[in-house]
Amino acid sequence: MKHGIHPAYRPVVFRDKAAGTSFLTRSTLGSASTVEWEDGTVYPVFDVETSSASHPVWTGRARVLDQAGRVELYRRRYGRG
Known part of the structure; x- marks a missing residue:
């Protein structure tokens, strides 16, 4: 790697x-805001709206919407054969 052309790779807290x-x-x-972590060290913090802790697919709260109704709609449109 060439020195001086890559961004700094450092610890960051994602909230x-x-x-x-x-x-x-x-x-x-990078972030202008910081937070003190559990070990007492101050890190930059980056706020996200969704992570594996809140995403429905990862938490098991995903819903299947009207699966049977879609199959019936397909059969009505295109026949049973």
């Missing part, structure tokens, strides 16, 4: 607004 959870990882994202 999920929907679930109220936070997790510490490494990223190139």
Whole structure:
């Protein structure tokens, strides 16, 4: 890698607004706001609206909408054969 052309890769806290959870990882994202983490160190914080803690597919709260009705609609339109 060439020095001086890549963004800084550093620890960043991602805070999920929907679930109220936070997790510490490494990223190139920057933020003007900071938060003090559990270990007492101050890290930049990046707020996200959805993460694995609040996404319906990952939490198991995904809903199947009218599956039988769609099959019946298909059969009415295109026949049973």
